[in-house]
Amino acid sequence: MRDITGSTANECAVKIAQKYTESTDIVSLFLSHHGQTQFATGISGNAFRRKGFPNSTAPNHLHVPAPYCYRCHYKASYPGCGFQCVEAIADHIEYGSSGSVACMIVEPILGNGGNIVPPPGYFQQLRKLCNEYGMVLIADEVQTGIGRTGYMFASELFDIQPDIITLAKGLGGIGVPIAAVLMKSRLNVLKKHEHSFTSGSNLISLAAAQSTLDVVAQPEFLNDVKLKGEILGSLLNELPSKHKCIGDVRGVGLMWGIEIVDQDGAPDVHKANEIIETAFSDQRLILRDSRYGYGNVVKVRPALVATDDEIAEIVERLDAVLQKVG
Ligand SMILES: Cc1ncc(COP(=O)(O)O)c(C=O)c1O
Incomplete structure (x- = not known):
């Protein structure tokens, strides 16, 4: 239909x-x-x-x-x-x-x-x-x-x-x-x-x-998304050891999210929004918060046609933003 x-x-x-x-x-x-x-x-x-x-x-x-x-x-x-x-x-x-x-x-x-x-x-x-x-x-x-x-x-x-x-x-x-x-x-x-x-x-x-x-529908296209998803997932999974505000990293393919928490592990909605705003103002990186800005998960959703290098750059820029926001 x-x-x-x-x-x-x-x-x-x-x-x-x-x-x-x-x-x-x-x-x-x-x-x-x-x-x-x-x-x-x-x-x-x-x-x-x-x-x-x-x-x-x-x-x-x-x-x-x-x-x-x-x-x-x-x-x-x-x-x-x-x-x-x-x-x-x-x-x-x-x-x-x-x-x-x-x-x-x-x-x-x-x-x-x-x-x-x-x-x-x-x-x-x-x-x-x-x-x-x-x-x-x-x-x-x-x-x-x-x-x-x-x-x-x-x-x-x-x-x-x-x-x-x-x-x-x-x-x-x-x-x-x-x-x-x-x-x-x-x-x-x-x-x-x-x-x-x-x-x-x-x-x-x-x-x-x-x-x-x-x-x-081409198998090689979907396969490529899977491979790029693995790269994105492994790069994002390196971030929690550097940034304490990340409580969880989860996703599949090119659909990932990082959960932002405070010192006690509680959802930090304010910081999630700060990360998204800083990403755009400092790095021209477009990210979205969960729950229309009422959530604490920063969503990372590259275009399906993003290259490996672009995916690495997205995570590098995100890393710089997290460094700044602290
Ligand atoms: C899972 C899901 N279902 C439904 C919708 C609604 O789709 P649309 O905005 O095309 O009406 C959305 C939109 O964000 C969505 O994410």
């Missing part, structure tokens, strides 16, 4: 799940980001973005803890935790839902929430849970899709086996607006009048997507 934005693609995926399952409720993760429309903001796990907008809420909706091992909601440690973050979802459904659950929507890596990479086995547990409750599993790959992790879809990397994948961002190559909803054929249940937009099939966007896919 064609769409224009990631937000509306996610709305489409939820509609499909609700119609297919004849159920209502939607489960999503704390710290998730599924878009900027009122409904997509409602299902996203960052409630501060709804402040002042009483309609930015999704009825029949549950938020559950994210697989954020660095700051585990249950104060447990992987792998001994027994995936409490998945087990507890059953309780949330039991006590917090209407009992009619349609779908679970997850980002393979919670991008805006802090580049949170779920631990091995998480998605397999989640798949089992979705099967148990008859929930459609939606992978929101708006950030992780189209080569960002070195795979066309992060669902392949994590072996998620989703029923629906939503795409946007990278699909248009350089920001041409286009989104897509990929689904198993049995889920192709929406009629035209149930989800369509004036520019939903515009030829410029389709041409941009086709050209992007022609490039990204």
